Amino acid sequence: MSHKIAFLGPKATFTDLAVSRLFPNELKMPKATIPDCIDAVQEGEADIAVVPIENALEGSVNITIDYLIHEVQLPIQGEVITPIQQHFMVHPDQAVAGFKPETIYSHPHAIAQCHKFLHKEWKGIPCEEVTSTAAAAKMVSEQPERKIAAIANELAAEEYGLTIVQHNVHDYSYNHTKFIVVSKESVDYKGHVTVNRGWKTTLMVMLPADHSGALHQVLSAFAWRKLNLSKIESRPMKTGLGNYFFIIDVEMALDEVLIPGTISELEALGCKVSILGSYPSFAVETAVKMG
Numbered sequence: 001m002s003h004k005i006a007f008l009g010p011k012a013t014f015t016d017l018a019v020s021r022l023f024p025n026e027l028k029m030p031k032a033t034i035p036d037c038i039d040a041v042q043e044g045e046a047d048i049a050v051v052p053i054e055n056a057l058e059g060s061v062n063i064t065i066d067y068l069i070h071e072v073q074l075p076i077q078g079e080v081i082t083p084i085q086q087h088f089m090v091h092p093d094q095a096v097a098g099f100k101p102e103t104i105y106s107h108p109h110a111i112a113q114c115h116k117f118l119h120k121e122w123k124g125i126p127c128e129e130v131t132s133t134a135a136a137a138k139m140v141s142e143q144p145e146r147k148i149a150a151i152a153n154e155l156a157a158e159e160y161g162l163t164i165v166q167h168n169v170h171d172y173s174y175n176h177t178k179f180i181v182v183s184k185e186s187v188d189y190k191g192h193v194t195v196n197r198g199w200k201t202t203l204m205v206m207l208p209a210d211h212s213g214a215l216h217q218v219l220s221a222f223a224w225r226k227l228n229l230s231k232i233e234s235r236p237m238k239t240g241l242g243n244y245f246f247i248i249d250v251e252m253a254l255d256e257v258l259i260p261g262t263i264s265e266l267e268a269l270g271c272k273v274s275i276l277g278s279y280p281s282f283a284v285e286t287a288v289k290m291g
């Protein structure tokens, strides 16, 4: 039976491209926002959600982290890292010499990945944030009479019939985004066309209040066990200024000794710890194009 995969739509977002690589033969279900994707899994409408969590230029996608911590607790069952290439595109009717956009539309992360380009080429032109890069491309395609542009990927230009005026407008050549796979059940990755980068375990750690040196002690619990951390990030608890939790990625699968031992040590320090997932990590090496 085919799985239903909720993803940040509409068709031809970067998330759509990531889904096509990881789950080429499953049924795709576009959703308007990241919380909608996660809700679809929680409510049983979809089996799996694929949502962006971190970009190499712009950092974390906070809504993904916050929604999984504060609203809907679903385990992370995988991650995939894909290259991101942003292009500047317009409706073919507007692709004429001397075109100057009145407004440029895209997803906030995409706009942030192209700040230098926007500052240099289109200083003073307002950028408006929409729910995804493909939503921006779709909008531009539906309003041929307006002098507007979108920043999106090549597939979105094809899908919505736009003309790419400038390719690769992201500010740094190493531009990759990490997407996570969220599901109630463990996920079978047979058939993926990606490189397996090993396993990871993601923990959420809340430090005890007013405990001097707590973060140092937390990190030592990993350090003396020689557990390699690939990410540590703090996010507000949303209970008061200065109250934060930490998301920690450990570069190994959940075992029976080292990670449980670390968690016991952290709990003995007064921390609250939960395991957000233990999962395989994949990478797509070349810019993705759907076949």
Ligand SMILES: O=C(O)C(=O)C[C@]1(C(=O)O)C=C[C@@H](O)C=C1
Pocket (backbone or CB within 6 Å): 008, 012, 013, 014, 015, 016, 052, 055, 061, 084, 107, 109, 110, 131, 132, 133, 134, 177
């Ligand atoms: O708008 C899209 O195409 C998305 O898939 C979202 C998103 C993001 O949230 O970071 C994904 C990858 C890129 O970094 C830009 C935008």
